[in-house]
Amino acid sequence: MNYLLKNGQLLVDERLQAQDVLVVDGKIAAIGADLEATTATVIDLHGDFISPGLVDLHVHLRDPGQTYKETIKTGSQAAAHGGFTFVGAMPNLTPVPDNAAQIQKMVVRNQAEAVIRIGQYATITEQRTAGKLVDFPALKAAGAFAFSNDGSGIQDADTMYQAMRAAKAVNLPLAAHVEDDSLLHGGVMNAGAKADELGLPGISNVVETAQLARDLVLAQATGVHYHVCHVSTAESVQMIRLAKQAGVQVTCEVTPHHLLLSDRDIPADQGNYKMNPPLRSEHDRQALIAGLIDGTIDCIATDHAPHGTDEKQQSMRQAPFGIVGSETAFSLLFTNFVKTRIFTLAQLINWLSYRPAQLFNLPTSGQLKSGQPADLAIFDLKHRYQITADSLYSKGKNTPFIDNQVYGETVYTLVAGQIVYQRGGTTK
Numbered sequence: 001m002n003y004l005l006k007n008g009q010l011l012v013d014e015r016l017q018a019q020d021v022l023v024v025d026g027k028i029a030a031i032g033a034d035l036e037a038t039t040a041t042v043i044d045l046h047g048d049f050i051s052p053g054l055v056d057l058h059v060h061l062r063d064p065g066q067t068y069k070e071t072i073k074t075g076s077q078a079a080a081h082g083g084f085t086f087v088g089a090m091p092n093l094t095p096v097p098d099n100a101a102q103i104q105k106m107v108v109r110n111q112a113e114a115v116i117r118i119g120q121y122a123t124i125t126e127q128r129t130a131g132k133l134v135d136f137p138a139l140k141a142a143g144a145f146a147f148s149n150d151g152s153g154i155q156d157a158d159t160m161y162q163a164m165r166a167a168k169a170v171n172l173p174l175a176a177h178v179e180d181d182s183l184l185h186g187g188v189m190n191a192g193a194k195a196d197e198l199g200l201p202g203i204s205n206v207v208e209t210a211q212l213a214r215d216l217v218l219a220q221a222t223g224v225h226y227h228v229c230h231v232s233t234a235e236s237v238q239m240i241r242l243a244k245q246a247g248v249q250v251t252c253e254v255t256p257h258h259l260l261l262s263d264r265d266i267p268a269d270q271g272n273y274k275m276n277p278p279l280r281s282e283h284d285r286q287a288l289i290a291g292l293i294d295g296t297i298d299c300i301a302t303d304h305a306p307h308g309t310d311e312k313q314q315s316m317r318q319a320p321f322g323i324v325g326s327e328t329a330f331s332l333l334f335t336n337f338v339k340t341r342i343f344t345l346a347q348l349i350n351w352l353s354y355r356p357a358q359l360f361n362l363p364t365s366g367q368l369k370s371g372q373p374a375d376l377a378i379f380d381l382k383h384r385y386q387i388t389a390d391s392l393y394s395k396g397k398n399t400p401f402i403d404n405q406v407y408g409e410t411v412y413t414l415v416a417g418q419i420v421y422q423r424g425g426t427t428k
């Protein structure tokens with residue numbers, strides 16, 4: 001099916017301009033005013049915003065292993081609902097994708113079962129948390145798009161050093177969840193006044209920063225592309241800023257929730273406010289926003305982490321870490337940062353599309369240009385709506401943002417020129 005998207009608004013030189021987009025054979029065939037086509041289905045967008053498809057380097061699809069929380073299908077539908085056309089799928093799965101056969105299987109399944117494009121992370125070490133490194137060249141050959149032990153930090157310095165050398169040798173990014181277990185002390189939320197008030201054990205900033213400091217030194221020594229997952233502290237931002245100045249090949253992501261909330265927003269001991277890393281102080285949150293604006297933080301990634309409702313209804317002491325994010329990222333960020341003029345729309349789209357695609361050298365371009373794959377997200381920036389649990393395609397409803405009033409609803413998502421999400425259209 002070919003489409004002529006009429007009466008859209010596109011970012012041209014960072015400003016919205018009325019344009020049409022013609023999609024032929026899965027690619028963008030033309031962009032311009034008053035386009036005409038004889039063989040394409042015309043869709044009138046009534047002034048909606050046409051964005052390059054969003055790219056999320058960090059999601060948890062839970063399949064295989066915990067399919068009651070999410071599947072490749074539901075997680076990809078959730079991503080499509082959020083305007084994402086590519087997601088990087090984390091390897092905390094059972095069985096663990098730590099060998100070529102399992103990566104091959106995942107690549108085939110992702111392609112067959114997902115409605116969008118998926119990049120599959122392989123683990124860095126066997127069983128994800130063991131000390132023995134995976135076979136990096138074999139996993140790359142099997143289709144891994146990057147390496148990560150997300151969910152756990154690598155505790156041993158030499159293991160990380162050798163992993164970085166191996167990732168460098170195969171020229172793929174190594175994405176690190178930085179967390180020093182010895183400093184954790186059973187914490188469940190950010191250490192500070194709020195944790196004290198709620199009587200909950202705290203996670204201090206050094207849990208992240210002590211391991212990050214080690215890794216930056218190792219990254220410099222090895223020359224690897226070292227990507228830091230979900231940075232959360234002011235000190236992390238400053239260390240990464242200095243490392244970049246020193247020429248370290250470091251990039252990093254921040255989540256929407258760490259930009260939007262700090263620990264003072266936690267109303268009570270509720271599982272939906274428990275995630276790893278935890279919501280930090282307001283000082284940290286401001287440093288993350290500043291780091292994004294000055295380019296220290298490269299991109300935004302959701303860390304979409306679906307869990308069962310019962311699990312998350314428990315106290316933070318018992319609930320698992322993580323919240324869903326695919327379906328609310330764009331609208332929450334657009335409403336709270338673009339409409340309030342803290343970010344421009346062009347900045348937000350850069351952090352949610354072009355920049356992550358460029359960082360991980362992805363097939364999806366993050367740009368609207370003739371000849372590129374027609375991976376597109378179309379958002380309604382004018383109509384206000386409410387985030388509801390019912391509207392989520394994810395099996396996980398675990399987000400503190402339910403009932404938020406937002407702008408930026410997804411109207412269509414297209415992958416390779418085919419509609420994979422349509423507002424009010426498809427069945428769940």
Ligand SMILES: NC(=O)N[C@@H](CC(=O)O)C(=O)O
Pocket residue numbers: 060092150151152177274275276277303305306320321322323
């Ligand atoms: N982010 C989370 O809070 N949880 C993640 C693991 C992780 O990234 O820590 C999960 O898999 O649930």
Ligand SMILES: [Zn+2]
Pocket residue numbers: 150151152177229230276277
């Ligand atoms: Zn993580």
